[in-house]
Amino acid sequence: MTTTETSPEELEAQIGAYAERLFGTGLAAFEATIIALGRQLGLYPALAERGPSTAAELAEATAIDPRYAREWLEQQAVAGWIDVAGDAGEDPEHRRYALSPAGQECLLRPESLASVGPLFDFVAAVGPILPAVADAFRTGGGVPYADYGIHDAQGDFNRPVFVNLLTTEWLPALPGFAERLASAAPPAVVEIGCGEGWAAIAIATAWPNVRVDAYDLDDASIAAARQHATDAGVSDRVRFEVADVTNPDAFPADAYDLVLAFEMIHDLARPQQALATMRRMGTADAAYLVVDERVAEQFEAPTENPIERLFYAASVLHCLPVGMADKPSAGTGTVMRPDTLRRYATDAGFTDLDVLPIEHDLFRLYRLVA
Ligand SMILES: C[S@@+](CC[C@H](N)C(=O)[O-])C[C@H]1O[C@@H](n2cnc3c(N)ncnc32)[C@H](O)[C@@H]1O
Numbered sequence: 001m002t003t004t005e006t007s008p009e010e011l012e013a014q015i016g017a018y019a020e021r022l023f024g025t026g027l028a029a030f031e032a033t034i035i036a037l038g039r040q041l042g043l044y045p046a047l048a049e050r051g052p053s054t055a056a057e058l059a060e061a062t063a064i065d066p067r068y069a070r071e072w073l074e075q076q077a078v079a080g081w082i083d084v085a086g087d088a089g090e091d092p093e094h095r096r097y098a099l100s101p102a103g104q105e106c107l108l109r110p111e112s113l114a115s116v117g118p119l120f121d122f123v124a125a126v127g128p129i130l131p132a133v134a135d136a137f138r139t140g141g142g143v144p145y146a147d148y149g150i151h152d153a154q155g156d157f158n159r160p161v162f163v164n165l166l167t168t169e170w171l172p173a174l175p176g177f178a179e180r181l182a183s184a185a186p187p188a189v190v191e192i193g194c195g196e197g198w199a200a201i202a203i204a205t206a207w208p209n210v211r212v213d214a215y216d217l218d219d220a221s222i223a224a225a226r227q228h229a230t231d232a233g234v235s236d237r238v239r240f241e242v243a244d245v246t247n248p249d250a251f252p253a254d255a256y257d258l259v260l261a262f263e264m265i266h267d268l269a270r271p272q273q274a275l276a277t278m279r280r281m282g283t284a285d286a287a288y289l290v291v292d293e294r295v296a297e298q299f300e301a302p303t304e305n306p307i308e309r310l311f312y313a314a315s316v317l318h319c320l321p322v323g324m325a326d327k328p329s330a331g332t333g334t335v336m337r338p339d340t341l342r343r344y345a346t347d348a349g350f351t352d353l354d355v356l357p358i359e360h361d362l363f364r365l366y367r368l369v370a
Contacts, residue, residue: 009042017344029123031079035107036124038072044099044107052085052096073097110156111163121153126317134322145267148318151221155196155228158263161363162199166205170365173356176286177258181207187257188279190214192245192274193264197225197238204234213256215243246273248280256281261364262291265344266336267319269326275348280369288350288368294360297333307361311335341366 006014038044047053047063053061055070062069076082077097085096091331099107107117125148132143145151172178180187186209191200194214203212216222222240229235243250248267259278265271280286293311296303301310315334323332332340338355345353345368356365 031081032120032123033127034072034075034079035081035121038076039107040119043069043072044103044117047082047097047099048104048108052098054094054096056093059095069308075347111160111162113164115156118156120151121156122150122314122318125150125153129317133317136321136324142323142329143321144325145322146218148322150318151196151224151320153220154367155198155221155224158195159198161360162202165360166199166202167315170289170291170356170358171203171258173358173365174258174289174367177287180257181210184209186210188213188255188283189258189260190256191260191262192278193217193261193267194225194240195221195262195264197221197228197240199260199262200225200238200240201229201232201234203233204229204237208331211237211239213239213241215241215245216253217244218244245277246270248273248277250275251281253280254283257283257286259286259288260288260291263291263293265290265341266332267322267335268332269323269329271330271332271336271344272347275345275350275368278368279349282370286370288370289343289356289362290341290353290366290368292336292341292366293334294364296360297339308335338364338366367369 041064042062043058043064046058050057050061055073058064058073059066059069066153073082073095074092077084077088081098081103083098085098088095105112105114109115110117129143129148132147138144167181168291177187181203186207186263189200189203189212191209191212191214194200194216195218197214200212200214204210213223216225219242222242225237225240227239229240245251259282261274261278265274268274275290278290282288295309295311296305296308300308311334320331320333323329330344338353338359342353345366350368350370352369353366354369356367358365
């Protein structure tokens, strides 16, 4: 093996590039936190509703202090997240600010596929939980999902794909299911780890004869899911229950024709048991769909793929500590590669899995073969 000496000039350039990248990352973290602050205070919807506003007007509309409103507006405008309406040189007290149509779509439309706002609600959750995560790193323990207080953010983050893609692209990719779900005697559907219920609600909304049973361990998620179902007018056909899906014997056998798990298997301490629950619940010709992160098939570092980086960041700060909170734990983390899921599925009694031909930046769809 030959080693090449790094010249002082090369080293200086490398240090400069490294420092620049670190600086950009730190700046992004600061700015992300300020977007989270704006969301918590309701500043974006107020700006959108009011139209071009001064700091005093925004402060009055949102019941915050005008001096703070001015600082937030100036920071957001400097960072390019809101626009100065009119002359930027105007006296700061009279300067007006507006949220562009693009900003409104990304930050204020919860069902839009461009909705990125919930990411900042996760950012806000990181600060308070960091000591517990650090403790888990030291002890090998974990941090329970409920301690993060992110069930709304989690629900909001995936809601657009459930509303827009689940019933139009994803479930129709299971052969025959679009017709069966639309029929007068549709398949019985069950979902495990349903969170705030947006997937089950989307299914019941799309197909008026379908009934869905959905389970989650988190009380706050189930309470929110029931409310969302009532608001959507489908509470008579969607049943949400608190249950631990890693206990197969607690669930009925041969009861469902379509068995679903969305972005939850990697979070579990005992993923094989959850998959065994799915297998148990399915009828003889049931279809089993697991949707999980579209992580790279193999470790690759460094990567410029922002999605892979997002998955690793989520894993370090959230999914791995959550999965390690319950013992014994498989310690999966967000980056559950296809081979890992295949192993879990065969451990649980499935014979194989196929990846469905659905393109999506964040998610890969697996059909488990019983
Ligand atoms: C990442 S969230 C996904 C929620 C929802 N499927 C979605 O896509 O928004 C993972 C969910 O799995 C649930 N969960 C974790 N362990 C569970 C268990 N043992 N039994 C039932 N649900 C569980 C959590 O409470 C959480 O709601």
